[in-house]
Every structure is written in structure tokens, then in C-alpha cells.
Amino acid sequence: MASPVGQEEPRQLPVRWGLSAHARRLLTLALAGLVIAIVTRRPEFAGLAAPALLLLATWRADRPRQVAVRASMPSTVVVEGIQTSVRIEIHGLADFWASLVVEPAETVSAGAAVTLPSGKPDRAASLRLVPVRWGRRSLGLLMITFSDRYRISEGRVLVQLPSVNCRPRPAQLTGSVVLSRLPSRLGEHPARATGEGGEFAGVREFVPGDRQRRINWPATTRHGTLHLSTFAAERTQNLVVIADETADVGEPGSSSLDLVLRGAAGAVTRYLAARDRVGLIIHARSLSWIGPGQGQRHASRLLDLMMASPGGWDRSVSLTRLPRAALPPGALILVFSPLLDPLLIEALRDLRERGFSVIVVDVLNAEPQYGRSTLSKLTAQIWRLEQEAIRFSLTQIGVPVVRWDGISSLDEPLAPYTRRVVVARR
Amino acid sequence: MSPRGQDPTARNRGEKRLPFPGIAVAAVLAAGTIWWSAAPLAGGSAGTRLSLTVAIVSGVLSIAQLAIAAAAGRDTDAYSATEQVALRVADLVRTLPWAELMTVAALTLEALHASRPWHTALLAIALTGYLFAVHLAETGAGASVLRAQLPLLAAGAGLTALAVGAAALPPLPSGPAAALLRVAAIVIAVVVAGLVLPAWLGRSR
Numbered sequence: 001m002a003s004p005v006g007q008e009e010p011r012q013l014p015v016r017w018g019l020s021a022h023a024r025r026l027l028t029l030a031l032a033g034l035v036i037a038i039v040t041r042r043p044e045f046a047g048l049a050a051p052a053l054l055l056l057a058t059w060r061a062d063r064p065r066q067v068a069v070r071a072s073m074p075s076t077v078v079v080e081g082i083q084t085s086v087r088i089e090i091h092g093l094a095d096f097w098a099s100l101v102v103e104p105a106e107t108v109s110a111g112a113a114v115t116l117p118s119g120k121p122d123r124a125a126s127l128r129l130v131p132v133r134w135g136r137r138s139l140g141l142l143m144i145t146f147s148d149r150y151r152i153s154e155g156r157v158l159v160q161l162p163s164v165n166c167r168p169r170p171a172q173l174t175g176s177v178v179l180s181r182l183p184s185r186l187g188e189h190p191a192r193a194t195g196e197g198g199e200f201a202g203v204r205e206f207v208p209g210d211r212q213r214r215i216n217w218p219a220t221t222r223h224g225t226l227h228l229s230t231f232a233a234e235r236t237q238n239l240v241v242i243a244d245e246t247a248d249v250g251e252p253g254s255s256s257l258d259l260v261l262r263g264a265a266g267a268v269t270r271y272l273a274a275r276d277r278v279g280l281i282i283h284a285r286s287l288s289w290i291g292p293g294q295g296q297r298h299a300s301r302l303l304d305l306m307m308a309s310p311g312g313w314d315r316s317v318s319l320t321r322l323p324r325a326a327l328p329p330g331a332l333i334l335v336f337s338p339l340l341d342p343l344l345i346e347a348l349r350d351l352r353e354r355g356f357s358v359i360v361v362d363v364l365n366a367e368p369q370y371g372r373s374t375l376s377k378l379t380a381q382i383w384r385l386e387q388e389a390i391r392f393s394l395t396q397i398g399v400p401v402v403r404w405d406g407i408s409s410l411d412e413p414l415a416p417y418t419r420r421v422v423v424a425r426r
Numbered sequence: 427m428s429p430r431g432q433d434p435t436a437r438n439r440g441e442k443r444l445p446f447p448g449i450a451v452a453a454v455l456a457a458g459t460i461w462w463s464a465a466p467l468a469g470g471s472a473g474t475r476l477s478l479t480v481a482i483v484s485g486v487l488s489i490a491q492l493a494i495a496a497a498a499g500r501d502t503d504a505y506s507a508t509e510q511v512a513l514r515v516a517d518l519v520r521t522l523p524w525a526e527l528m529t530v531a532a533l534t535l536e537a538l539h540a541s542r543p544w545h546t547a548l549l550a551i552a553l554t555g556y557l558f559a560v561h562l563a564e565t566g567a568g569a570s571v572l573r574a575q576l577p578l579l580a581a582g583a584g585l586t587a588l589a590v591g592a593a594a595l596p597p598l599p600s601g602p603a604a605a606l607l608r609v610a611a612i613v614i615a616v617v618v619a620g621l622v623l624p625a626w627l628g629r630s631r
Binding site: 021022024025026028029032033036039040042043044045046047048050051052053054055058097099113115149150151 | 523525526529530533534536537541543546547549550553554557558560561564565566567571574575578579581582583585586587588589590592593
């Protein structure tokens with residue numbers, strides 16, 4: 001199990017003491033009763049103040065000024081929408097009840113408040129938190145309120161909760177697009193070439209040197225000569241995911257950037273789970289990439305790269321300048337983009353001309369706001385036509401464009417390409 | 427789940443459950459206190475109606491304050507203008523000390539009536555009970571947290587009884603009844619001291 005992250009040692013934090021709301025109400029009752037008793041010369045009002053005054057008399061002046069608090073997490077890497085927990089340890093103030101309430105940061109949802117009874121010098125609690133959007137951020141602040149057993153005095157302590165790296169929740173993708181030509185690396189996709197795989201490819205005549213265990217006895221009996229079964233070679237596939245982070249349009253939480261990151265995370269996770277080699281290119285203010293690789297550590301690097309790239313666009317860079325390592329020959333290129341950046345569209349055309357098999361997942365789910373005037377309507381119409389033209393032009397050069405709404409599984413738009421092998425054309 | 431259907435710019439300050447029983451008890455005690463301090467309405471002097479109005483309004487708002495504070499707080503900029511206004515009103519209700527205002531209004535109502543010591547004693551019990559009910563509903567704590575306060579409350583009730591007795595004594599004719607009351611007052615004072623001293627000495631525990 002991974003060691004907890006966060007503060008290594010408990011931190012001494014100052015406690016701000018004051019009257020509790022309950023004490024203020026009792027004080028009001030006592031003062032009002034005494035004032036009325038004096039003004040009206042009616043002793044029963046003084047008696048009315050007695051219970052409140054007796055409770056207020058338990059006020060303590062010798063309260064500790066500091067308390068040791070430690071906040072830790074199992075891991076600072078979390079996934080959006082997935083619950084995480086922060087462990088809070090309190091050392092000291094054993095005579096006081098402790099109420100833990102989280103003031104969550106933006107886009108973080110907190111669980112219910114936790115109350116720790118008095119009596120133990122070392123107390124601990126786990127607080128439930130759910131980051132609802134990807135990004136690097138603090139989880140928020142924790143307010144610990146200590147109260148004495150008479151509920152008269154209250155001490156407040158503010159604790160900064162750890163910062164987390166919240167990764168986008170991967171889109172669901174169970175199938176995978178497989179190219180007809182795969183590089184000669186051992187993998188799990190049955191290739192057209194015969195080899196040592198497990199998928200049956202056909203039957204052929206036995207030639208000296210063939211393995212006897214592959215003899216197909218039914219075919220041998222039928223033909224009268226030795227025949228053996230052949231199997232498809234199993235190859236790996238190179239996949240390069242291009243995440244277009246130049247635009248972020250639409251409703252927060254389901255914006256084009258949200259969909260780009262969730263889709264890219266889904267594709268990376270799916271293909272790496274299938275033991276393919278996956279690379280990632282982030283198309284943003286500056287280009288950043290990681291060449292294809294395999295394994296859990298590589299997956300972590302790719303997902304971290306998604307979080308690290310700043311948004312926006314710098315016109316001084318172009319996708320075609322990418323080194324060969326980022327775009328290995330014969331790789332399948334899966335692009336998640338709202339197709340709003342002309343430079344990316346040009347780069348996609350260039351990739352196609354260089355012989356790459358490219359599939360674009362269009363995540364545009366918003367339109368510019370237009371007025372009700374005829375001119376505005378006309379402008380909206382022209383914008384839509386332009387968008388359609390962009391997509392049509394890509395389709396015409398052999399770059400399929402599929403729409404994904406971010407709600408359904410990625411399998412739905414990619415179904416035409418996952419059900420059969422995609423023929424790589426040059 | 428993905429944040430679809432949930433505003434990602436929102437922050438949810440804890441999933442709180444509305445403590446209906448606690449709020450209901452506080453509401454009943456508030457209503458009872460106001461009614462008890464105002465009755466009989468015709469017996470009050472000038473300003474009774476104004477005090478009654480203030481007590482009712484502040485009593486209702488103190489209960490609303492409990493309900494608003496208990497509701498899960500969602501903070502977002504994505505609300506409409508009407509919702510933003512409602513939020514501001516809710517903030518106002520949450521900020522002002524309505525329970526304190528109701529306490530003062532109820533005591534004023536009682537003071538506006540002619541002296542009636544035993545009536546005031548019952549009001550003291552009802553008001554203290556209301557303030558404790560508000561505290562329990564506000565913190566969501568169970569009644570068991572008041573166990574430590576019971577000796578002090580009992581002592582306070584004794585002192586209230588003493589004060590009420592003192593207020594009721596002058597009209598009493600001299601005789602065995604008055605003597606008995608004086609003895610009872612001394613006994614109550616001793617018991618109160620016995621209850622308060624251990625609690626006061628042990629407050630640092």
C-alpha cells in the first residue's frame with residue numbers, strides 16, 4: 001500500500017477561542033432577565049436568568065492556544081467524480097469535542113461534517129471529498145471547531161487540505177480500432193500475416209519443418225495428405241492520441257475541453273489495457289508530446305501530460321514539425337477536437353497526406369451566441385455551413401469525422417471502425 | 427460519475443440532513459413560549475401588540491434560520507437573478523440573531539403584564555428549553571450532550587424557584603405557610619450550592 005501523502009508531521013496550529021452561539025443566546029437571556037428585573041423591580045426575572053448565568057459561569061480562561069493537526073491522503077492523484085478521503089489526525093485538546101467541517105474548493109464536493117467526541121488525546125477521522133472536475137487544485141479548507149462539554153466556549157482552527165492532481169474521468173471505450181497493417185512487434189491484435197498467435201487463420205499443406213502439433217487431422221483425412229492449421233500473427237498497434245486543447249467552448253463540465261480530455265483519457269486507458277503502444281500529443285499553446293509506449297507508468301505519464309499542458313494557442317508552432325518519435329510510421333491517429341482551429345485542420349490534412357490513418361472524434365457541442373436579427377441568423381447559418389464544410393473536406397480526403405456528445409460511450413461513434421479492421425491506405 | 431447534470435463550478439458544503447425532529451421541537455417551544463408570555467393579550471400594557479409581533483416574526487425566522495442552516499449549502503454563480511435574490515434573503519435570515527431577538531421580545535411581553543411569579547417561572551423553563559432545542563437543532567447533536575449540564579440546569583431551576591418564591595412571599599400573610607416557604611428557600615439554596623460547586627470546580631476537566 002502506498003504511504004499517505006500530505007503533511008509528514010502534525011502541524012501546530014493556533015486556536016481562536018470565543019463564545020459559542022449557544023452561549024451568546026444564554027447571555028442574551030441572562031442579561032435581558034437581569035435588566036428587566038432591575039427596571040421593573042420584579043425578582044422573578046432575576047430568577048429567570050439564573051440557569052443561563054450558572055451555565056455561563058463554567059467559562060474557562062485556561063484553554064490551550066495551539067493544537068497539532070495532520071492532514072494526509074492515500075494518494076494525491078484522483079479521478080474526477082470518484083470519491084477520495086482525507087485523514088485528519090488531531091493531537092491534543094482531549095477535553096473538547098471536535099467538529100470537522102470542510103469548506104470545499106471550487107469544483108469539489110464535500111461529505112457530511114464529522115464530530116469526534118472528547119476523551120482521547122489522539123483522535124482521527126476520514127473526510128469524504130469528491131472532485132467534480134479535472135485539474136490541479138487544493139481540496140479546500142477544513143474548519144475544526146472545538147467545544148467544551150457545557151457548549152459555552154468554542155475554539156476554531158483552520159487547516160489547509162492537500163492539493164490534488166485530479167485526472168479526467170476516462171470515457172467508456174470497450175472496443176478498439178485496429179489497422180490492417182500492424183508493425184512487427186509482438187502484441188495482441190491478430191494480423192493478416194500468419195504467425196504464432198492463437199487465432200485460426202486457415203489450413204495449408206504440411207512442409208518439412210512444420211510443427212507436428214499443428215497438424216489438422218480432419219483436413220488431413222479429407223485430403224489424404226498432411227495438412228496443418230495456420231494461425232494469425234499477433235501484433236501490437238501504435239496509437240497516437242491528439243488532444244486539441246486550443247478551445248474550451250460549451251457548458252463547464254461538458255465543454256469541448258472536458259470532452260477532449262475525457263475522450264483522450266478513455267482511449268489511452270483502453271489501448272494501454274490492450275497492451276498497445278500509445279503516444280499522446282497535446283495541441284495547445286505549445287505542442288507537447290510523449291512517444292508511444294506501454295505499461296502503467298506510461299499511462300500515468302500520459303495522463304499527467306494532459307493536466308500539465310496550458311490551454312490556448314501559439315501560432316509559431318505546427319503539428320507537422322513533430323519529430324518522428326511522436327508519430328511512428330503506420331500509427332493510428334485518434335484526434336479529439338472541436339475542429340475550431342484552422343492550424344490543426346491543416347495539420348490533419350498534412351498527416352493524411354503523409355499516409356497516416358486518422359480518425360477525428362468531433363466534440364463540438366456548442367455554437368456561438370447569435371441575436372434574433374436576420375443578419376445574425378445569416379451569420380449563424382454561414383458558421384454552421386463552414387463547420388460542415390470543414391468536416392466534409394476531411395471526410396473527402398479519407399479522414400473520418402465522428403461526433404461524440406460526451407454522454408454516450410465512445411464505442412457508439414467509433415462502432416463503424418471497431419467492428420472491422422480499418423484498412424490503412426497510403 | 428462524470429459531472430454531467432451537476433454544475434462543476436459549484437461547491438457542496440457537506441451533505442447535511444435536515445434535523446426535522448430538532449427543528450420541530452424548537453418550533454413548538456418557540457410557539458409555546460410566545461403564547462405563554464403573551465397570554466392574556468388583553469392583560470398587557472401599551473406595546474404588547476408590538477412586542478408580540480416582534481416575537482412572532484423573530485420566532486418564525488429563528489426556525490427558518492435553523493432550516494436554512496441545515497440545508498446543504500451549494501454556492502454557485504450559475505443561479506438566475508431570482509435565485510440570487512432568494513440566496514441574499516436566506517443569507518440575511520441566516521446572519522441575524524433571531525433566537526436572541528425572540529428571547530428579548532418574549533421577556534418584554536412578560537414584563538408588560540402584571541407580576542405573576544409562577545407564570546414567569548414556567549416561561550423561564552420554556553425559554554431555556556427553546557434555547558437548548560435551537561442549539562441541538564443547530565449542531566445536529568443528540569440530547570445526550572446535555573448530560574453534563576443537567577446539574578447546573580437543576581441548580582438554575584432551584585434559583586428560579588427561590589426568586590419566584592421571593593416574589594410571591596410579600597403578599598403571603600405571616601403564619602406557618604410563610605415560615606415553611608422560608609425553610610424551603612434555605613433548603614433550595616443549599617441544594618443549589620451543592621450542585622453548582624462540583625460543576626464549577628470540575629469545569630476544567
